[in-house]
Amino acid sequence: MAETTLPGLVPDVPIASRGYWSSVFRRLSGDWTTILCLVVLLIIILSAVFAPWIAPADPYKTSVIRRLKDIGTPGFPLGTDELGRDMLSRLIHGGRLSLVMGITPVINALIIGSFLGIVAGFVGGKINMVIMRTVDVFYAFPSVLLAIAISGALGAGLVNSIVSLTIVFIPPITRVAESVTTSVRNLDFVEAARASGAGGFTIIRVHVLGNVLGPVFVFATGLISVSIILASGLSFLGLGVRPPEPEWGLMLNTLRQSIYVNPWVCALPGVMIFITSICFNLMSDGLRSAMDVRA
Amino acid sequence: MTAALRQDQSPVAEAAPAPLVTVENLTVSFKGGDGVIKAVNGVDFTLERGKVLTILGESGSGKSVTLKAMMRLHPPRKTSYTGRIAIGGREILSLSDRELGQVRGSVVSMIFQEPMLAFDPVYTIGQQIAETVVRHEGVSRQAADKRALELLEMVQIPSAARRLKAYPHEMSGGMRQRAMIALALSCRPDLLLADEPTTALDATVQMQVLILLRQLQREMGMAVIFVTHDMGVAAEIADEVAVMYAGRFIETGPVGDVIGRRLHPYTEGLLASTVHGAQRGQRLETIAGAPPNLAKLPSGCAFAPRCRYVEPRCRETEVPLFHPKPDHAARCLRIDR
Amino acid sequence: MESKAQPLLLVKDLKKYFPILGGVLNRKVATVQAVDEVSFEVAKGETLGVVGESGCGKSTTARLLMRLIEPDEGAVIFDGEGVGEQHGLSVRDMRRNMQMVFQDSYASLNPRLTIEESIAFGPKVHGVSGKVARERARALLAKVGLDPNLFVRRYPHELSGGQRQRVNIARALALEPRLVIFDEAVSALDKSVEAQVLNLLNDLKREMNLTYIFISHDLNVVQYISDRVLVMYLGKVVETGTVEAIYGDPRHPYTRALLASMPSMDPGNRTTAPALTGDPPNPINPPSGCRFRTRCAFAEEICASTEPRLEMIHPAERHAAACHMEIAGSGHSKAMATSPPKAPPQPQHMGVVA
Known part of the structure; x- marks a missing residue:
């Protein structure tokens, strides 16, 4: 019998087999916009990490005589702020807090939100209703207001603003995780896995996680930009870090008064x-x- | 290859009036992430008014691509066409976008496998048909509404007046397909393009729609290009059949000849592997392997890797169309002896 | 085919109604009678073909058999043991003996798993060690005509439709089942590939002593592969019998219409009039009595008032149809009147009184 079916094989030109991630990588490598963005982000992140060694001057050192110098002033390539501190150094140092405040809440929310969403989507029924209706309550408030309200209640500070932003990002991530899980759960391969006698936990581990985390991760990456803006907003309002810490939002706030000068x-x-x-x-x-395999 | 084709046009074309559709050496290729995909690689045919041409082929043969090219429906930025398409004297490939918009719907229109795609879900069937009539014929709204009703009656939708007010999702699959045919025929096109319109339908409904299409085609005297993968459907509707493989017509001829006196080994394989009950208990004859990858076509005859009669010369040169009879032709070197 | 032997699968009065929820309070507003009192049996080594149009309940039946959906009522007896019953076969054990191949070859494979991982998943769930499961996956790939060395590490999107369906067949066979359900498993394939897969199914069946339930809307394919056929319409079995009986001597008007709707393959002899008008009605609130009566050319009063039972026509062929025209003395004018017809009801009486 083997011989009789094997002829079906002959002309199937073997494609060099590549794994899922290597084909994602191959697609990414052809996408110049994404590569450019990755390079820029890498520069920003690395300079934030190595800020003490890279920054040309002390970001806290003030000077009354050289306030609000123009961009391109010798010794101060990006000028100085309202207290005469070197802008370039402050921007490099500011990246540390801004990125931490932007990324940490999203990572926290990614973990909590995916867990809630996958459970809600896979189990369904009453549990789904409890989780999703609770999430909807948070959804009812605009995210900015919610962040401000929670931060206001908890008080200013780095940790508190991270906590408040985490709470803000859990609902959208839970929603995405839930809807992706629900659609994956109804696909034939999950039915087939059930038909082979697998239990719920095994199915989630082998068949659901891999297919849900990808899209949720991509969605969360998109949230980082919102998170950075919200974090800056909190600092701008005085609910985040306090002066003289360099942080982009806070810097924007304190420089606000000098907008007409420079x-x-x-x-x-x-x-x-x-x-x-x-x-x-x-x-x-x-x-x-790049991660859309079917395209 | 083109030389062989020219011969076949000469005796007929001189006497008869110009055919409705003339396609010469059409190629369609797409730029994609994985290089250039050559979906159609030199298709020539002519079609007279009132005739039905069925393009028969498997998935990836280029049959739907050819059909959509007739209306330039492919995304313009990724697609490049060469060759010539003339429909009723209009050079489709050199029309401006505005002229093309006028041709679509009034001269050529199209029906699809999935009727939900042809309708906007937020308007009723009646509104959409009337809207098309107003746009193309410039008649009053009342006249258009009346015409919409006539059209639904023409496609034999029961209680048509009530169905005019129905939304697409409120209709069953067969009714939607009929409504889409009504929409496509609303401006009395000369040419109807049909892309597997019966594939998604149930067996009993498929036959109803085929009979309806045949009847409308005869009454309105339109030409139809009907794309299908199903030999049985082709036998029910076609005047002429073109069998397509790897972007080329590999056999063309009257439907009876192609089914009864097929010339090409691929057509032969396709017929043999079309299952019917008489073969119970026997092994089905199959065509080994799968259709070729359009990004890297083999040299010579594209069917050679799957062909049971393959000879070394098949892989050497491109195989021209041979004409054992004036109207029946195939691309196979075996005919040449 | 010996009728005395114990059937591998016996299905009795299987029933599933889906509620349709609606309104603000999510209350039940209607019911879809997806599968209604369906009974049949499948003998060991036999292929049972199930045909019918969309909404006839054939796919729901398959999912009920696999317990992917819980049935409302009815019993499924696998090789003499009741599935999911107190002293019977557990659902888990039933699933080791009964497997299913789905229509959509792409959706039924996890895009993130390699072919090998997909096939080895089932055996691993049932406690086979990873190494043995992988070996089994390779052996099965060879068996379904795919070179293991080329395919084990591939992902579903790198395969053609035919190859993917072969993988799905290998996956279903990985648990060494005795019965395999094919739910429109070849419908989405190209004709030339379909023939290859059908040949493969016949080979596998012979080699591995399998029993098949083959669900399809394609009458040609069902005729080719089946020993017996079950015709369904709106959740009911309307006719059943051997292939020869169903295709050679169809009794139910619906079966006849289905057969008449097959393309002729002869351009000189085209079908001129449709065998049936209209679409299959919605399975929500189906017609009373015989469900086919709204599209039937022979419908009479009796068809609307009484539901026809499945009447044995030819015991040797196990040929039965649910049509009043086949039930002697049913009251239908075309039925044989062996038992004396009952006195006709006299509604005019009532009119006089009023």
């Missing part, structure tokens, strides 16, 4: 927030299309 310098923290968040956004779009 608008270019005052806009720099905003430019950093903009570049970082748009890079995260475009990168998540790129990841999404």
Whole structure:
């Protein structure tokens, strides 16, 4: 019998087999926008990590005589702020807090939200209703207001603003995880796994997780940009870190008063927030299309 | 290859009036992430008014791509066409977008496998048909509404007046397919393109729609290009059949000849592997392997890797179309002896 | 085919109604009678073909048999043991003996798992060690005509539809089942590939002593592969019998219409009039009495008032049909009147009184 069916094989031109991730990588490598965004983000992240060694000057050192110098002033390539501190150094150092406040809440929310969403989506029924209706309550408030309200209640500070942002991001991630899980659960391969006698836990581990985490991860990457902006917003309102810590949102706030004196310098923290968040956004779009196997 | 084709046009084309559709050396290729995909690689045919041409092929043969090219429906930025398509004297490949918009619907229109795609879910069937009539013929709304009712009656939708007010999702599969035919015929096109319109339907409904299409085609005198993978459907509707493989017509001829006196080994295999009850208990004859990858076609005859009669010369040159009879042709070197 | 032997699968009065929820309070507004009192049996080594149009309940029946959906009522007896009953076969053990191949070859494979992992999953669930399960996967790939060396590490999206369906067949066979259900398993394939897969199914059946339930809307394929056929319409069995009986001497008007709707393959002899008008009605609130009566050319009063039972027509062929025209003395004008017809009801009486 083997001989009689084998002829079906002959002309099937063997394609060099590649794994899922290597084919994702191959697609990514052809996508110049995403690569550019990755490079920019890498530069920002590395300079934040190595800030003490990279920054040309002390970000806290003030000077009354050289306040609000223009961009391009010798010794201060990006000028100085309203207290005469070196902008370049402050921006490099500011990246540390801004990125921590942007990324940590999303990671926390990714863990908690995926867990809730997968449980809700896979188990369904009453549990789904309890989880999803609770999430809906949080959804009813605009995310900015919610973040401000929670931060306000908890008090200012780095940890508190991370906690409040985490709470803000759990509902959207739970929703995405739940809807992806629900659609995966109804696919034939999960039915087939059930038909081979597998239990719920095994099915989640082998068949659901891998298919749900990808899209949820991509969605969460997109949230990082929102998170950076919200974190900056909290600092701007005085609910995040306190002066004189360098943080992009806070810098934007304190430089606000000097906007008429030297608008270019005052806009720099905003430019950093903009570049970082748009890079995260475009990168998540790129990841999404690269991870779409069917396309 | 083109030389062989020219011969067949000469004797007929001189006497008869110009055919409705003339396609010459059409190629369609797509730029994709994995390189250039050559979906259609030199298709020539002519089609007279009032005739039904069925393009028969498996998935990936280029049959639907050819059909969509007739209306330039492929995404313009990724697609490149060469060759010539003329429908009723209009050069489709050189029309401006605005002229193309006028041709679509009034000269050529199309029906699909999945009727839900042709309708906008937020408007009723009646509104959508009337809207098309108003846009193409510039008649009043009342006249268009009346025409919509006539059209639904023409496609034999029961209680048509009530169905005019139905939304697409409120209709069953067969009714939606009929409504889509009504929409496609609303401006009395000269040419109807049908992309597997009966494939998704149940057996009893499929036959109803086929009979309806045949009847409408005869009454309105339209030409139809009907794409299908099903030999049985082709036998029910076609005047002419073109068997397509790897982007080329590998056999063309009147339906009776192609089914009864097939020339190409692929057609032969396709017929042999079409299951019918008489073969009970016997092994089915199959065509080994799978259709070729359009990104890297083999040289010579594209069917050679799967062909049971393959000879070394098959892989050497491109195989021209041979004409054992004036209207029946195939691309196979075995005919040449 | 010896009728005395114990059937491998016996299905009795299987029933599943799906509630349709609606309104603000998610209350039941209607019921879909997806599968209604379906009974049949499958003998060891036999292939039972199930045909019918969309909404006839054939796929629901398959899922009920696999317990992917819980039946409302009815019993499934596998080789003499009641499935999911107190002293019978557990659902888990039933699933080792009964496997299913789905229509959509792509959706039924996990895109993140290699072919090998997908096939080895079932055996691993049932306690086979990873190494043995992988070996079994390779052996099965060879058996379904795919070179293990080329395919084990591939992912589903790198395969053609025919190859994927071969993988799905290998996956179903990995648990060494005795019965395999094919739910439209070849419907999405190209004709030339379909023939290859049908040949493969015949080979596997012979070699591994399998029993098949083959669900399809394609009458040609069912005729080719089946020993016996079950015709379903709107959740009911309307006719059953050997292939020869169903295709050679169809009794139910629906079966006849289905057969008449097959394309002729002869351009000189085309079908000119449709065998049936209209679409299959919605399985929500199906017609009373005989469910086919709304599309039947022979419908009479009796068809609307009384549901026809499945009447044995030819015991040797195990040929039975649920049509009043086949039930002697049913009151249908075309039925044989062996038993004296009952006195006709006299509603005019009532009119006089009123």
